[in-house]
Amino acid sequence: MRYLIITILIFITHATFFAQTRRMNNSATEKSFTSEDQSRTIQPLLQKAERQFRASDYEGTFFTLENAVAQNPNSPEALLLRAKFKKIVGMTMEAEEDLRLANRINPLAANLYGYNGSGGLLKILSMQPEEAVQGLNTFQKLTYYYQALDNKILDDKNKDVEIQAIGDIIEEIEADRLDDALEMVNNVLIDFPKSAITYDLKGFILKKQGKFEDALDAFSKSVSVEPDFAIGWYNLGRTERSLNHFKKAKTYLDKSIELQSGLTKAYFERALLFKQIGEKEKAIDDYNTIIKMKGDTYMEAFSNRGLTKKMLGDYGGALADLNQAIEEFPRNAELRKNRGNIHLLFGLHRKAIDDYTQAINLDENYAEAYYNRALAFFLIYDKISGCVDLGKSISLGYETAIKTRDYFCTE
Numbered sequence: 001m002r003y004l005i006i007t008i009l010i011f012i013t014h015a016t017f018f019a020q021t022r023r024m025n026n027s028a029t030e031k032s033f034t035s036e037d038q039s040r041t042i043q044p045l046l047q048k049a050e051r052q053f054r055a056s057d058y059e060g061t062f063f064t065l066e067n068a069v070a071q072n073p074n075s076p077e078a079l080l081l082r083a084k085f086k087k088i089v090g091m092t093m094e095a096e097e098d099l100r101l102a103n104r105i106n107p108l109a110a111n112l113y114g115y116n117g118s119g120g121l122l123k124i125l126s127m128q129p130e131e132a133v134q135g136l137n138t139f140q141k142l143t144y145y146y147q148a149l150d151n152k153i154l155d156d157k158n159k160d161v162e163i164q165a166i167g168d169i170i171e172e173i174e175a176d177r178l179d180d181a182l183e184m185v186n187n188v189l190i191d192f193p194k195s196a197i198t199y200d201l202k203g204f205i206l207k208k209q210g211k212f213e214d215a216l217d218a219f220s221k222s223v224s225v226e227p228d229f230a231i232g233w234y235n236l237g238r239t240e241r242s243l244n245h246f247k248k249a250k251t252y253l254d255k256s257i258e259l260q261s262g263l264t265k266a267y268f269e270r271a272l273l274f275k276q277i278g279e280k281e282k283a284i285d286d287y288n289t290i291i292k293m294k295g296d297t298y299m300e301a302f303s304n305r306g307l308t309k310k311m312l313g314d315y316g317g318a319l320a321d322l323n324q325a326i327e328e329f330p331r332n333a334e335l336r337k338n339r340g341n342i343h344l345l346f347g348l349h350r351k352a353i354d355d356y357t358q359a360i361n362l363d364e365n366y367a368e369a370y371y372n373r374a375l376a377f378f379l380i381y382d383k384i385s386g387c388v389d390l391g392k393s394i395s396l397g398y399e400t401a402i403k404t405r406d407y408f409c410t411e
Contacts, residue, residue, distance in 0.1 A: 042068040043381040076102040076109035106407040196226035230260035264290045333362035352376045367398035
């Protein structure tokens, strides 16, 4: 009933308002605006309309939006805000007409300005959830080998030569001298042809060199020599996942976890596999296991769990995990950008801008952060800053920004 009364009131005042508008725009006023002048002029009106709507001043909201559209009839944001308001008060046909006009001017605007809900914003944000995964560095991947060497020293003091050689190989891998490391591996295998850890390191090197099939052969020999060698099964699973052999990858990762339940790297890799095949809830279960164990992939699990929750639409849970990950990795630009995305989806535009800015401060060539900050600037009606950021994003090679700039930054 309340909206019906408002609708009737709007229709009664509609004719009067446009009579006033025609008088304001007739030649006697001798007032002209460029498109840029008009764009700047209506921003306070749009902000005023939002304040009036939040205060339940619907008549004031209507008049302010009508004024904004009258002053700049080619403003998609003004048309869309008016369309949203008309839709709320039951003026469905008029709302659809405003939407049609806005889409003709700028087909991206309805997603940006929330007409299509948060799902629309997701379509134009630079999200890249798979690429944004917090991975394991080389040292983390090699930690297991140091532990294995410690165990060998305790269990078999007669293999000092092999142990020393393996230690030297690991140092070469850490220094990224892979060809030298591979030569050393082959020499060790001549003297120790049943060394599971050496075959495994050979696979590790070959995988880093992009020789996946050769790496699989080396890892297979590792578990053939020593069937209970958990890291060998883990690396087999990791390599099969890289080749998109998901069924084999899961079998091997399950085997590594069965052999060593505390091998958090295997849970981490299996979680990435689950995400890749669309079983995101199972991925979260594996991240939860890692976090409970507080293993060496603990903080990466927080980061990735947050990204997975975001993919599932649990933005509150994602924000909590990303906050904790940022505490641990304060200089990680990608985490800052991802948290900025969450803030933007929550409507916290200035917090989003702060996160994107921090990401850019950490990585001045972060094209996607410039792009997303541009969208955030548009949402607070700062078109100039937004267009500057789009230009920077384009200069850094982010091609998506070209289309966005063409729609938002040309008059």
